Amino acid sequence: MIVGIPKEIKIKENRVSMVIAGVRSLKKNGHQVIVQHRAGEGVGISDQDYINAGAKVLEKAEEVYEQADMIVKVKEPLPEEYALLKEGQILYTYLHLAADERLTKALLERNIVGIAYETIQDPDGSLPLLAPMSAVAGRMATQIGATYLQHDHGGKGALLGGVTGVERSKVVILGGGAVGVNAAKMAVGLGAEVTILDVNVARMEYLSDIFGNEVSTLYSNNEQIEKTVSRADLVIGAILVPGAKAPKLVTREMVSTMDPGGVIVDVAVDQGGSVETSRPTSHEHPTYTVDGVIHYAVPNMPGAVPKTSTYALTNVTMGYASMIANLGWKEAIEKDAALKKGVNVLNGKVTYKQVANDLGLPYQEI
Numbered sequence: 001m002i003v004g005i006p007k008e009i010k011i012k013e014n015r016v017s018m019v020i021a022g023v024r025s026l027k028k029n030g031h032q033v034i035v036q037h038r039a040g041e042g043v044g045i046s047d048q049d050y051i052n053a054g055a056k057v058l059e060k061a062e063e064v065y066e067q068a069d070m071i072v073k074v075k076e077p078l079p080e081e082y083a084l085l086k087e088g089q090i091l092y093t094y095l096h097l098a099a100d101e102r103l104t105k106a107l108l109e110r111n112i113v114g115i116a117y118e119t120i121q122d123p124d125g126s127l128p129l130l131a132p133m134s135a136v137a138g139r140m141a142t143q144i145g146a147t148y149l150q151h152d153h154g155g156k157g158a159l160l161g162g163v164t165g166v167e168r169s170k171v172v173i174l175g176g177g178a179v180g181v182n183a184a185k186m187a188v189g190l191g192a193e194v195t196i197l198d199v200n201v202a203r204m205e206y207l208s209d210i211f212g213n214e215v216s217t218l219y220s221n222n223e224q225i226e227k228t229v230s231r232a233d234l235v236i237g238a239i240l241v242p243g244a245k246a247p248k249l250v251t252r253e254m255v256s257t258m259d260p261g262g263v264i265v266d267v268a269v270d271q272g273g274s275v276e277t278s279r280p281t282s283h284e285h286p287t288y289t290v291d292g293v294i295h296y297a298v299p300n301m302p303g304a305v306p307k308t309s310t311y312a313l314t315n316v317t318m319g320y321a322s323m324i325a326n327l328g329w330k331e332a333i334e335k336d337a338a339l340k341k342g343v344n345v346l347n348g349k350v351t352y353k354q355v356a357n358d359l360g361l362p363y364q365e366i
Contacts, residue, residue, distance in 0.1 A: 001325040002032045004068025006061045007039040008075055012283030014042025014306035015074045015313065017093065020053045022318045027054040031325050036064050042306045065089075072321055074313065075300055082106040090329055092321060094118055094133075096299075097344050098245045098358040099272040107345045113329050117317060119243040119352055120342035127242060128338070129320070131178050132312035136302040138182030138238065141265040142171070144301075145234040146190060148263045148287065148294050155294060156261025158233050161191025168193045172228045174220065174249055174274055175238035176203050179267050181210075183236045188214045195228055225249055230257035237266035237274035243344070244354035245272040252276045252290075260292030270299040333366070340366060 003026055005018045016039050023033045033055040037047060047057045058064055065071060065084035073093035077085065079102070085091065088111055095116035097104045107114045117129035127134075142160075149169065151157035162168040171187040173180045176198035187194045188211065197220035198204050204217040218224045229235055229250055235258070239246045246268035255264070255277050266278040273279070277290040278297045283304055287296050302309035320339055323332045333340040343351050349364035350356040356363035 001069045001328075002034060002067055003321070003325055004064040004071045005033065005035040005039055005055075006064045006071065006073060006081075007036040008073065008303075009061075009078055009081070010075050010300055010303070013075055013300050013303040015303055015310045016040045016043055016045065016306075017072045017074045017314070017317070018321075019043075019045060019310065019314050020049055022314055022321065023050060023053040023055045025318065025322055026325060029322065029326055032056065034058055034064055034067055036061055043310045044307065070321075070324060072317075074310075075303075076100065076103055077106075079106075082110075085110045085112055087111050089113070090115065090324060092117075092317075092324065094270075095344055096270050097350075097352070097355045098243060099270065101359050104345065104350065104355065104359055104361070108348050108350070111348050112345060113343070114345035115320075115324070115329070115339070115342045116243070116344045116352070117342070119344060120320065120338050121242060122338050127240075129313075129316050129342075130240075132316055133302050133309065134178035134240075135182045136305060136309050136312060137267045138179035138184075138236075139186050140301050140305065141179070141183045141236045141238070141267050142186035142190070142192075142234075144296055145171070145236065145263045145265045148296060149233060149261070151261075153294075154261065154287075154289070155263055156233065156259060158261075160187065160234070169233040170231055171195070171234045171236065172197070172232040173236045173238055174225070175240065175268075176200070176207050176217070177238060177240055179238035179240070180236070181207070183238060183267075184211065184215055187234075192234075197224060197228065220249070226254050226257075229254045232258060233262055235262070235264045235275070237264070237268045237278070239268045239274040240271070241354065243352050245358045246274045248274060248276045250275040250277075255293050256291040258291075258293045261294070262292075263294045263296065265296045267301065269297040273297060 070090035149155035
């Protein structure tokens with residue numbers, strides 16, 4: 001199989017979908033790897049490094065898409081890449097289709113085999129290819145929130161942990177999954193007063209066990225969200241429904257009750273956002289203000305720390321990339337139920353139920 005690695009073109013997206021070890025592994029199994037010029041420069045991998053590992057480096061994205069049987073990316077294709085996709089091509093990347101009808105329809109029109117990292121799901125319900133980026137984004141969310149609470153960044157001028165004789169800042173985290181746990185670790189470490197809201201009682205018991213009295217847990221409902229958000233200095237949206245749009249839990253009215261200079265970091269924005277006032281931003285222009293509250297809503301947060309993110313991501317994506325290349329996608333999904341759940345579009349049909357439901361499109365079981 002010919003495996004193509006294009007350079008990411010999303011703003012300030014410096015991750016790359018395959019490192020040298022991945023190239024060597026594919027080459028060892030008889031596959032060809034083609035890499036776009038400068039695809040790895042954001043993480044310190046040169047064209048020569050790829051060549052030394054056995055890859056072929058091509059100048060233009062068009063050449064990579066034209067020659068490859070499978071495209072391996074980090075982020076979803078942008079509109080300028082849609083026309084490059086080839087009929088029947090395998091696209092293996094983060095897709096987040098439930099929040100992107102235009103991309104979904106483009107993949108359907110081209111009969112793409114769209115395999116989404118974020119919906120590959122193990123029998124225990126875990127999402128192994130989403131977990132490492134959730135960990136990165138969760139830790140970044142607290143770090144970013146603390147920065148924007150500073151007065152020189154437009155915030156209210158509060159330190160997360162306070163100091164002796166001064167109250168600590170209040171951090172409210174919506175969702176106790178991988179993003180929420182990692183955001184809480186950072187917030188607790190900085191000395192903040194942390195509250196996590198979730199609807200899974202067993203999960204809240206787990207959070208209480210690992211954090212003890214350093215974190216308060218509350219059952220998530222409209223009343224509790226309204227109350228905690230109004231008192232919060234920093235709100236972190238960490239909601240995830242696998243493959244589906246994030247529910248809008250924080251309303252515009254709730255945002256307006258926060259103190260001016262408060263901060264919202266909506267990690268769920270790549271799935272539509274969990275805050276009504278959220279809209280996607282970029283690393284170049286990461287924030288905007290609504291009712292005096294700073295909103296940070298960058299969909300590719302881990303792209304700001306590409307070295308950490310790339311190696312964490314490729315540690316978990318490479319196994320499935322090899323399986324698809326070695327067996328072909330049909331045999332691979334027959335042999336691996338987790339990978340089968342990653343197939344979101346196939347033969348011009350939506351094959352992931354949540355995506356079909358959210359976009360109002362027909363669903364076809366694989």
